[in-house]
Amino acid sequence: MTMKPGPKYSAAVLWTLMILGFALVPVLMSSSYQLNLASHVLVWGLFAVAFNMLWGVTGMLSFGQALYYGLGAYFVGLMVEYLGSAWYLPAIGIGMLAVAATSFLLGLLVIRVGGVYFTMLTLAFGQLAWQITFKWYDFTGGDDGIQGITAPGFLQNPIAYYYFLLVLVMLSMWILKRMAYSPFGLMLRCVRQNPERVRFLGRRVRRNQLRVYIVSSLFAGLAGSLMAGIDNSIHTDMFFWTTSGEVILMSVLGGLNQFFGPFVGAVAIIIIEDIVGAWTEYWSLIIGSLIMGMVILFPKGLVGELHHLKLRMMQLKARRSE
């Protein structure tokens, strides 16, 4: 029996290509800067995909995911600063537990309201966390941030850290993808499309919303804690609303309705920002125009349009063979 290129098969090819592509970066790179760039892409990609579980899949636009991203980062930063770098790995785990607890408690509050109220509430809590970190100078270092965060042992080697990062990010993405296409994921889509009907079918809207809020926050926290080891320094910026805004932009650019859309959006934004920023001080004008152009040309997002194109081609082929 020959293997037909079905959806399962092409997904496996996609995963392999992606993992292989990222795994080869340290081998093919011409300078360690590209490694740094690839690390940023991975972390932001994970953050954006986790965020999209909330927005693209469930329809809950949170403007405060930076809260969990920052929390993850600060758990690692503070524990390494006060207890030593041996605490680096435990801090990632403890940070995730703390994120889960915080998102559970806050989730109970914020998912009681929907739509724009939900967005505003998440924004408010995010800014609250930013303000506390910013002002609590003696403990968090205020706006000076925390520097000198290094991972212990062999992870100090940037290439080792990169592979550690790659494994964790790919594993998380795989979990998220499985979740997005599981019965739970289906339920989340129903919640987005028709919450009334979900209730009529005897399912709970809020409980599912709370679950996905925790899941999304958990992986945002993981992304933040991994970021601490890339730059070796963290800042209150990580809590700021612009950080939440950035993942929203990535999701829009890549395509909301595609699982990998936000990831591609993250790749695009980081690379554009890097090239344009190196080239001109009028970066904001150019990035603005590029993104505007992309949104006008590809209203479904980069991955969305690609998908659309593939469908069109298949239709054309089908029509021709008729």
Next chain:
Amino acid sequence: MRNKRLLMCLVIAILAFIVVPFCVNAEDKTIKIGAMYPMTGRAGLYGKDSVAAAEMAIDEINGKGGVAGYKIDATFTDSKVKPAYAVRVAKRYITEDEVDFLFGVVSSGVGLAVTEISQQYKTIFIGTDHASTRLTVDNFQPYYFRVSNNTFQSMTAGALYLKELAETKPWKKIAFIGPDYAYGHSQWDEIRYNLDRFGVEYEVVGEYWPKIYAPDYTSYITSILKDKPDVLISGFWGGDTVAFIKQAQAYGLFEKALYFHPDAGGNYELMSAMGAELPDGLVLGARHYNNWPDTELNRNFVQEFKKRTGRFPTYAAEGAYAGIYAIAHAVEVVGNPDDTEALVKALEGLKIKLPEDPEGFTSYIRPETHQITQVMAIGTTMPNEDFPPAKKMLGNWKIYKAEDLDPPAEYIEMKRKK
């Protein structure tokens, strides 16, 4: 069809962005400097003045044939005042562009993040315009050098000023107002530390912490009026100073308390923004003045800058100018820009005549902290129309010796132990 053409344009544009940087490879014998400054937003003017002054210094040096056979080549990137972004830029400078020096930075938060990278990659970082004492004391690392004052030096000069003032015009009660972040808080800590150190007696009647970039200070002004300090110490910078002074003037605050602003108050930006509205008798300090010291070097610097840009410089400009000359001096001593350890040694022993040095004094780097040590002057606002659009400038200078301003050894030890 139109879509396709647009798409083509876009593809070409993106390709151009990728390809062009590869074509402009610098020639061999260059000293490569990777500079980061904010070019937009509230701190944008500081960045633009720094870039203009750095380019001016580079043109002067290259015009004379460079140093030790090398020409200076600097790249400027917008730091966006975002530490995480600046870290990425710094890493790109080091690993991709292979720069010999990192340079610049206005925000101390960005500076602290970049100094970390400088240490990791053993690349020298010349700080030109961020004032946090932490960079040269608590977070000191061997590859960092700063060529402008830190807040500790300004606050020491400030404390000495207040001590002298007590002899002629007795004061007792002080209050502080400053932006509610690290820069404001460290100024307040440092001035009190120094007042205590000099045995000055004072009573604190209030501390006010408005947010940075706050538009309205009315509530703070009314509480200051209620608390009646003799001296109001201020720690604002940039547009915040202008906004505060404008609003406080309407309440007659400056008749009731002495406005004392030793670190960033005397920046030319304030004089040019307020023109004739600026009250007389405010006591201000800054890292460089357009009308002090009256030396040939300073006059030339200010006039050249004006010729290049059409405006008079803010203090950030002189820091960047000094930074380029510091690099040039170090390379001249070592003979090449590649031997980092020798350059560190050369910079540690650096003596350099700068526009802000009065006759008979030469700025030097203190080896223990890698901090430049300079004479500081504090002045009082008075009419002076030599530097339009400003109608008032500082005068009636009080001068403080460089050696007296540095943090004492026990202070450095205490901070580094933490």
